[in-house]
Amino acid sequence: MKIKKQQNTQAYQVGSLIGPTTLLVTVMFLIPLLNFLRNSFNVFVPGQFMQTAWTLENYHKFLTDPYYLSILGRSFYIAFSATLLALVMGFPIAYFLARTKSKWKSIIIMLIVFPLLVGNIIRDVGWISLFSGTGLINRFLLDIGVVQEPIQLLQTPMAVIIAITNVVLPYMILTLHSVLERIDPALEEAAYDLGASRWTVMKSIIIPLGIPGIMAGTLFVFVLSINAYTTPLVIGGSKVQMMAPALYSQISEVSNWPLGAAMAVILIVFTLLSSTIYLRIIERMSMNVRAAGTEVKG
């Protein structure tokens, strides 16, 4: 009886701790989401808000129109590229951080996190001053005579990719770092001692054991990137449209709530789907690593 009572008290305590959050998530997140889902089946009538209906018209419109599909395709391409870039750039830094014994380590981590303390808009304005026709890069290129007139840098996919990578890189580094840090340095030494080169140690020890971090980091960063709003809007403009700004403009400018809602649902489903497929592939590639995730000492 006493145990039962204790369990009840415990359940009550846990409930009172997670209750408010659960409520908040339900009210603030789930209900609007379901509302969006519902709206996506409605009909858009210009001049009116929308008409209640059960139709797949909005989905049909999106999925058959090359213009809309290109936005989805571009979002994927940009998010994929930014993720890859962040991984390639972040891995060496994360590895260095995981292994350094420098007293500056915490300072370096602060520096890595620092960009996150600067708002997206401010950061993007910075990129504009770099990329624009009269920006630093073009002035430099003109000065040294590589080009005769300013080249288009802003409003190119490349600029958007670079700017998004800049935003997501800290997340990638921190996620990778937390996993790489837990790999016992003695494993590297053991491999090295058995005749492996530095590169082989990286390839056959660090990377396979770092896969959980690579998986978490890339997934996290991909979801952030494909949902990017400010950066594609400011740097990409109308030429490099991505899903989030495009669907918002459907709602705010065209007042086409049903299509905007359908685009939102498509973006969510697409993100979930590509993440799931990605996870499956990685999982299959690294069954052993995941199986060996926990090391037993004794």
Add this chain to the structure above:
Amino acid sequence: MAEVVLNHVIKRFGNSLAINDLNLSIDKGELVSFLGPSGCGKTTTLRMIAGFLEPDEGDILIHEENVTRIPANKRDTALVFQNYALFPHMTIFENVAFGLKMRKVSKEETRSRVLEALSMVQLEKFGDRYPRQISGGQQQRVALARALVVNPRLLLLDEPLSNLDAKLRQEMRSEIRQLQQRLGITSIFVTHDQEEALVLSDRIVVLEQGEIRQIGRPQEVYDSPQSHFVADFVGVRNFFNGHFESHAFITNNGIKIFTDMKQKSDFKKIGIRSNMIVVNPNNKEMYINTFKVKVELITYKGTIIELLVLFPTGDSIVVEMPSEQFKQNTFSKGDQIDICWRPDSVLPLSS
């Protein structure tokens, strides 16, 4: 012929001197232990020999080749790590095969050599398992097999038994020794456990603060430690400070202890092993050194009884007596007893 030579090796970490002018030569087929407390430089020395650290000064020679600047992956040494460092994402077979793969050994030869190495450590049936699926003792054996399979010129063992429980440690100890002798492989064994060093080694190198305090066969180090530090490390628990007057040692509190010192000496310290002291013998005179002391504490330790006894001068020493003898010769706390030891049990020590 010397297989490993350390020549005036010096290693600094920042401003602190980790290894101070180390000179050592190890013969082919010999197993040498580096014995010392943590921070004495034993692991640093091992890591320099393995190639993970570069000495600041001096040379390291393996098989007459100067390897001082050769990195670990190009050295013909194999290290067994304290925590085994088995690759968790590889099977036992893959772990053992790793070194052969790096040496580009053919598939068939790798297979037969790995199986041979695994059977050497009685794990031939475990090839398909992952490290986390086997016990600590088995992991230890795999680590050994992984090191030995590449036929290294030099086997380095960094406190390999410290993570095992006492019983397993004893088993592995003799297993390592048998294997090492059968293969005739030159080995260096780092440990802080004096018993381990005594059982395993051909020679023991006692290190303190980056310097060699004593080198010798286990029995030499055990029977005649030369300094307080070494004596303490090989289990001597009773020490007296004082000075010699001809062959007798006068402690600072005036206790006169006869020794077998032949000529005049200026040692300022002596040590006496607890188990060389006899309690209430029938033939006291035989021992020459006889003292009346008071029993302060009696501690039962299974096969032996440990006594803390007090001299009238206030000095206390620890005496071990066999439990059997204690049963026939009972006394209790506060009683007066006779303790005796022979002059040749006294160890003159430099401080």
